Amino acid sequence: MSKINSKIPEGAIAEKWVNYKAHQNLVNPANKRKLDIIIVGTGLAGASAAASLGELGFNVKIFCYQDSPRRAHSIAAQGGINAAKNYPNDGDSVYRLFYDTIKGGDYRAREANVHRLAEVSNDIIDQCVAQGVPFAREYGGLLDNRSFGGAQVSRTFYARGQTGQQLLLGAYGALNRQIAAGTVKMYNRTEMVDIVKVDGKARGILARNLVDGKLERHFGHSVVLATGGYGNVFFLSTNAMGSNCSAALQAYRKGAYFSNPSYVQIHPTCIPVHGEFQSKLTLMSESLRNDGRIWVPKKKEDAEKIREGKLRPENLPEEDRDYYLERRYPAFGNLVPRDVASRAAKERCDAGHGVGSGLAVYLDFKSAIDRLGKNVIESRYGNLFQMYEKIVDDDPYQTPMMIYPAIHYTMGGLWVDYELQSSIPGLFVIGEANFSDHGANRLGASALMQGLADGYFVLPYTIQNYLSDEIHVERMTTELPEFEKAEREITQKIDKLMNIKGKRSVDSIHKELGKIMWDKVGMARTKESLTEAVDQINELKKEFWENLRIPGEKNNMNAELEKALRLSDFLELGELMARDAKIREESCGGHFRKEYQTKEGEALRNDKDFSYVSAWEFNGENTEPILLKEALNYEYIEVKQRNYK
Amino acid sequence: MNLTLKIWRQKNPKAKGKFETYQVTNISKDSSFLEMLDVLNEQLINNEIEPVTFDHDCREGICGACSLYINGRAHGPDDDITTCQLHMRKFNDSETIVIEPWRSRGFPVIKDLMVDRNAFDKIHQAGGFVSVSTGGVPDANSIPIPKENADEAMDAAACIGCGACVATCKNGSAMLFVAAKVSQLALLPQGKVEASRRAKNMITKMDELGFGSCTNTGACEVECPKGISIAHIARLNREFLCANLQD
Numbered sequence: 097m098s099k100i101n102s103k104i105p106e107g108a109i110a111e112k113w114v115n116y117k118a119h120q121n122l123v124n125p126a127n128k129r130k131l132d133i134i135i136v137g138t139g140l141a142g143a144s145a146a147a148s149l150g151e152l153g154f155n156v157k158i159f160c161y162q163d164s165p166r167r168a169h170s171i172a173a174q175g176g177i178n179a180a181k182n183y184p185n186d187g188d189s190v191y192r193l194f195y196d197t198i199k200g201g202d203y204r205a206r207e208a209n210v211h212r213l214a215e216v217s218n219d220i221i222d223q224c225v226a227q228g229v230p231f232a233r234e235y236g237g238l239l240d241n242r243s244f245g246g247a248q249v250s251r252t253f254y255a256r257g258q259t260g261q262q263l264l265l266g267a268y269g270a271l272n273r274q275i276a277a278g279t280v281k282m283y284n285r286t287e288m289v290d291i292v293k294v295d296g297k298a299r300g301i302l303a304r305n306l307v308d309g310k311l312e313r314h315f316g317h318s319v320v321l322a323t324g325g326y327g328n329v330f331f332l333s334t335n336a337m338g339s340n341c342s343a344a345l346q347a348y349r350k351g352a353y354f355s356n357p358s359y360v361q362i363h364p365t366c367i368p369v370h371g372e373f374q375s376k377l378t379l380m381s382e383s384l385r386n387d388g389r390i391w392v393p394k395k396k397e398d399a400e401k402i403r404e405g406k407l408r409p410e411n412l413p414e415e416d417r418d419y420y421l422e423r424r425y426p427a428f429g430n431l432v433p434r435d436v437a438s439r440a441a442k443e444r445c446d447a448g449h450g451v452g453s454g455l456a457v458y459l460d461f462k463s464a465i466d467r468l469g470k471n472v473i474e475s476r477y478g479n480l481f482q483m484y485e486k487i488v489d490d491d492p493y494q495t496p497m498m499i500y501p502a503i504h505y506t507m508g509g510l511w512v513d514y515e516l517q518s519s520i521p522g523l524f525v526i527g528e529a530n531f532s533d534h535g536a537n538r539l540g541a542s543a544l545m546q547g548l549a550d551g552y553f554v555l556p557y558t559i560q561n562y563l564s565d566e567i568h569v570e571r572m573t574t575e576l577p578e579f580e581k582a583e584r585e586i587t588q589k590i591d592k593l594m595n596i597k598g599k600r601s602v603d604s605i606h607k608e609l610g611k612i613m614w615d616k617v618g619m620a621r622t623k624e625s626l627t628e629a630v631d632q633i634n635e636l637k638k639e640f641w642e643n644l645r646i647p648g649e650k651n652n653m654n655a656e657l658e659k660a661l662r663l664s665d666f667l668e669l670g671e672l673m674a675r676d677a678k679i680r681e682e683s684c685g686g687h688f689r690k691e692y693q694t695k696e697g698e699a700l701r702n703d704k705d706f707s708y709v710s711a712w713e714f715n716g717e718n719t720e721p722i723l724l725k726e727a728l729n730y731e732y733i734e735v736k737q738r739n740y741k
Numbered sequence: 742m743n744l745t746l747k748i749w750r751q752k753n754p755k756a757k758g759k760f761e762t763y764q765v766t767n768i769s770k771d772s773s774f775l776e777m778l779d780v781l782n783e784q785l786i787n788n789e790i791e792p793v794t795f796d797h798d799c800r801e802g803i804c805g806a807c808s809l810y811i812n813g814r815a816h817g818p819d820d821d822i823t824t825c826q827l828h829m830r831k832f833n834d835s836e837t838i839v840i841e842p843w844r845s846r847g848f849p850v851i852k853d854l855m856v857d858r859n860a861f862d863k864i865h866q867a868g869g870f871v872s873v874s875t876g877g878v879p880d881a882n883s884i885p886i887p888k889e890n891a892d893e894a895m896d897a898a899a900c901i902g903c904g905a906c907v908a909t910c911k912n913g914s915a916m917l918f919v920a921a922k923v924s925q926l927a928l929l930p931q932g933k934v935e936a937s938r939r940a941k942n943m944i945t946k947m948d949e950l951g952f953g954s955c956t957n958t959g960a961c962e963v964e965c966p967k968g969i970s971i972a973h974i975a976r977l978n979r980e981f982l983c984a985n986l987q988d
Contacts, residue, residue, distance in 0.1 A: 148875040151874040151875060162804075163858060163859070164858065166902055167806050172799045172803050181882075183882060222880055222881045223876070224881075226871065228870075228871045228926045230898050232895075233888045233891040234888065237885025237886050238882050239881055258803065260803075261803055261901075262895075262898060269865070270873075272862070273870045282862070334801075336799045336800070336804060337797060337798055337799075337800060338798050370771055371769055371771060371772065373772050373776050373780055375776050375779055376801075483802065483826070486819075486826050486828065487773075489830060552875045601783055601787070645786060645789075647785075647786055647791045652752070653753075653794055653851060656792060
């Protein structure tokens with residue numbers, strides 16, 4: 097029998113979740129109190145799950161590395177959250193949201209999971225409004241919607257350019273209510289460093305208190321990872337500085353399969369890179385593509401003049417501008433999905449039409465300002481325009497914004513079944529940390545939807561199906577040899593790192609890894625570049641373990657040690673990403689192999705050989721991992737080449 | 742740019758701290774303030790000196806982690822931004838920059854420029870939410886809310902919990918932080934139901950945690966990176982008064 101069992105319920109697509117809930121096992125209230133659940137991460141997925149499970153009566157312990165759960169990087173999501181409410185009466189439905197998400201993901205996501213996501217999307221909006229999330233409203237007092245890429249309907253709910261912040265603060269409020277009620281215990285500035293298995297099941301974690309460096313042992317009948325994505329493997333990304341892949345990698349080393357690590361989303365509208373010292377990239381919300389038009393100079397000579405500062409973009413006549421997205425994709429225009437928009441920008445810049453440093457294109461609001469007035473644009477995007485001006489020192493109301501693609505989101509993640517359970521029994525994975533819903537490309541405003549769907553409306557059901565069999569398991573002592581062993585191993589690793597006493601800082605090595613990843617495992621990959629990447633990463637790993645320098649002590653707040661532990665895992669994951677990209681001899685969504693493209697330069701999928709989810713099984717240090725495959729079957733959607741023309 | 746930095750160094754909460762002086766050279770005016778500190782830290786690591794510890798995460802002005810007192814101003818010499826959004830073009834070449842942690846009784850120093858703002862979470866836990874559980878809520882469009890109220894609620898909800906208001910207040914008061922949440926929820930029908938109770942519980946917790954009282958100096962509003970108005974404090978006071986009248 098295959099090692100992969102996705103446990104998709106029987107029945108028609110629209111009935112699977114309904115049937116699942118009707119027949120799953122539940123835990124009675126008296127037993128809930130006896131069961132401990134550990135949740136790692138306090139973003140949308142983690143906070144909403146902790147609140148919901150606490151409300152049900154479970155004992156929850158939740159962990160974050162930040163000083164407060166409210167700082168989790170969900171807070172930075174700008175544009176919005178999708179739902180199939182069809183309030184604008186423009187033809188939306190659960191099926192259409194399901195269809196758009198599968199298509200947007202380039203037919204590499206699991207049908208049953210995506211349909212469930214679309215089904216619960218409306219409940220999320222209701223829940224958030226009840227919590228007091230101040231969504232944008234129209235004068236009649238009802239909720240406003242806007243459009244995002246990859247959809248022909250307006251289904252995105254938003255709170256100015258701070259939707260992630262408002263949704264997270266809603267979940268944070270719900271979490272705080274449970275902390276006050278005593279059902280949830282919060283551990284901030286505490287980072288998970290290992291996962292502990294007892295008799296094959298996930299039974300706890302080892303965590304490091306970042307303030308005093310002490311290692312803590314925590315038991316749980318079940319463990320939930322809500323630890324986000326791994327975009328920081330590229331060093332420069334739109335992720336927060338602390339976002340990391342370590343929890344997922346520890347789970348992988350303990351037997352959780354890692355799926356589709358090569359699927360990375362490159363967001364088309366970020367502020368371009370401006371120098372060597374840069375520490376992160378700032379996103380300009382995709383919502384700007386509702387009113388902004390993307391262009392580059394038609395003639396290379398004009399692009400050159402603009403780069404040299406001899407010509408101002410606002411003075412270039414209309415007929416000399418190439419609105420390349422509108423030209424290539426008339427049906428979706430500036431609202432094509434992110435992967436398509438990113439590749440098109442790279443194509444124009446590589447062809448010599450880029451502006452700024454040469455790696456930038458314009459996002460122009462002039463026609464929207466002429467049509468709607470400056471006030472309307474300001475009310476829609478004011479905070480984004482201000483953010484841009486503070487960073488670039490240029491006024492986007494006058495001069496078009498410069499943008500370029502940047503690493504933003506990772507569709508890959510730990511493999512989970514329909515119940516969001518990984519291949520380690522008792523270990524659940526939710527939000528960006530799992531692989532399940534976005535295939536090879538995520539649509540805008542769907543990350544918030546998935547995080548909250550998993551936390552509020554999916555996990556609180558599915559985890560009970562598992563825990564109903566655990567009600568007889570007594571709380572275990574953390575003196576068990578399994579906990580001892582985990583603590584011994586992590587102590588050895590920390591001591592080893594502290595004692596290298598080499599010459600290089602963590603960041604200098606991380607930047608080098610980022611450059612390898614961007615050049616060779618980035619927007620355009622080839623068999624050769626991926627082979628080189630694996631070799632170079634292995635060299636860099638050696639450098640890391642021989643020449644790293646961490647000042648300070650292990651038993652004190654030590655940011656360099658925290659970063660070193662995270663980088664040691666990024667180095668492993670970087671290699672796995674290159675490996676995954678190499679075996680996938682096709683182009684799909686965010687994964688673009690130069691060898692596999694159509695005559696027009698579009699991604700060329702190979703459904704015959706690659707319509708599967710890759711699931712990598714760890715096979716020991718310094719040994720090649722084993723590739724397992726979950727076949728993707730599309731029963732309710734006809735698989736086609738994506739066409740946004 | 743070449744700069745002289747006077748930075749507060751303190752090994753742990755109990756240790757006595759002091760200012761240390763460092764020089765940094767060749768800083769780009771387009772780099773952010775925290776990127777300038779990254780350059781300093783790289784330099785310190787190369788010289789086998791422990792780098793300066795400071796809180797930071799999103800580096801785009803929304804997570805609220807960064808928290809420096811720069812040349813006597815919370816978040817430095819620019820308006821409506823956080824430290825991570827402050828750029829070096831706001832300084833002059835050869836300038837001396839003094840960098841301190843938030844200084845307030847409510848926020849003890851953990852190390853160097855990093856402080857403990859756990860008190861904000863505790864105040865929030867005392868009532869900064871609408872008491873609804875997951876599921877069983879009405880349709881999102883069942884209660885129309887005037888756009889003006891929704892917009893004003895959003896103005897208040899923009900608070901990032903950074904603590905600049907407390908750090909800059911001579912009384913060390915957290916009133917603007919509390920007001921932002923109380924006002925946001927009082928403006929919405931969903932939150933109005935328990936508005937007075939919320940105001941009372943959050944203020945009681947604030948007092949209990951050692952934050953000072955508000956004397957309407959307005960300093961908090963000036964330094965708030967999100968421009969949150971002290972008009973929200975007036976709404977908080979109203980709700981607080983209602984709660985006391987009900988008692």
